[in-house]
Amino acid sequence: MDRLDRKILRLLQEDSTLAVADLAKKVGLSTTPCWRRIQKMEEDGVIRRRVALLDPVKVNTRVTVFVSIRTNTHSIEWLKRFSEVVGEFPEVVEFYRMSGDVDYLLRVVVPDIAAYDAFYKRLIARIEIRDVSSAFAMEQIKYTTELPLDYMILDTQKSGED
C-alpha cells in the first residue's frame, strides 16, 4: 500500500465506474499495473464491494431518525437477540453499540414521522427495551461513504504530495 494505491482508492470511492485506463491515467500509471493493484486490493479486502447509491428522496426515505436505546439486561444473549431483531429491519441503516450513558444508537430512515411511529411500534413489539429516545434530523448536510485515507499506513514514506 503506497500513495498510488491510495490515489486509486480515493478515485474509486468517488466513482467506481471509472475505466481502468482512465483511472491509470489520472493516477500516473499504465493500465496493466493499475489493474493489478485494484485486483490485489479487492483480494486483500481493502475494497469490500461496489454498490449503487440511491437518492433517498426518490425512494421515499427522506427522514433520518437517530434512536438512542438504553437497556436493563446486559447479557451476551440479549445482545445477540437484539442485534438479530434490529438487523432484520431494513429501515435500520446503521447500528452501534456505544460507550457512555446510551447503550445503542440506531440510524433509521423512513418516509415521514408516521412511518417512524409505525416502525417504532413494530420494534418494541419484537423486543423489550428499557428506554428509547428519538432525535429527528431536519437536514442531512453531509453524507458520504468515502473514508478518509489520510490515516492509511503506507509501505514507503517517499516524497510526493496528494
Add this chain to the structure above:
Amino acid sequence: MDRLDRKILRLLQEDSTLAVADLAKKVGLSTTPCWRRIQKMEEDGVIRRRVALLDPVKVNTRVTVFVSIRTNTHSIEWLKRFSEVVGEFPEVVEFYRMSGDVDYLLRVVVPDIAAYDAFYKRLIARIEIRDVSSAFAMEQIKYTTELPLDYMILDTQKSGED
C-alpha cells in the same frame, strides 16, 4: 417505477458490478429492457452514483465517534460557515442538523482516540462552538448503504410479491 425497477435497485444496491444480462435474468427480463430501465433510473437521478466501499479497518479508521453540538448563534450565516468548515474535514462522514436539544450531529471516523482528540482540536480551532459532547461507538453492529425500498411509490399496484 414498478416492482421490476425496485427489484433492479435492490440488486444494484447490493452489488453494482452485476452484468446487465445476469441482472436481467434475476429480475425476469431480457437484457435490453433491463438495461434501458437502469439507464432511465440513472437519468432520473434515482441511481445517484456507483462507488467502492472500503474496509474501515484496512484503511485505519476503525473508530466512530458521534459528536453532538450545541451552538449559541442560530443565524443563517453561522450555519453556512459552520457547514463549510465541517464539510472540509474528511473525517466527518455524516452531518445532520437536528431537532431537539442538540443542534447538530456529526459522525466522525478516525483510527483511535488520540486521532479524535487531534481532530477535535483542529475543529474548535476553526470555529466557535458553545457545547460539544462526544460519544464513542464500541462496535459497529450494522452499516449499510442500502435504503429500504418498501416505501417506494410504484406506478401500478398490480399483484405480485418480492
Add this chain to the structure above:
DNA sequence: ACATTCCATGGATCGCCTTGATCGCAAAAT
C-alpha cells in the same frame, strides 16, 4: 554484480455494453 521488484509497452482475446430495428402482446381508448 546480481536478484528482485515494479513499471511501460504492445498485443491479443473475449465478454459485455450499447444501440437499432422489428415483432408480438396486452391494456386502454375511441
Add this chain to the structure above:
DNA sequence: ATTTTGCGATCAAGGCGATCCATGGAATGT
C-alpha cells in the same frame, strides 16, 4: 370491435474495455 399505445422479446452488430501474457527497462537492495 378496432385502434392506439406502451412495454417486452428477440436478433444483430459495432466497439469499447477488461483481462492476460510476454518482453524490456529502471530502480533498489544484498
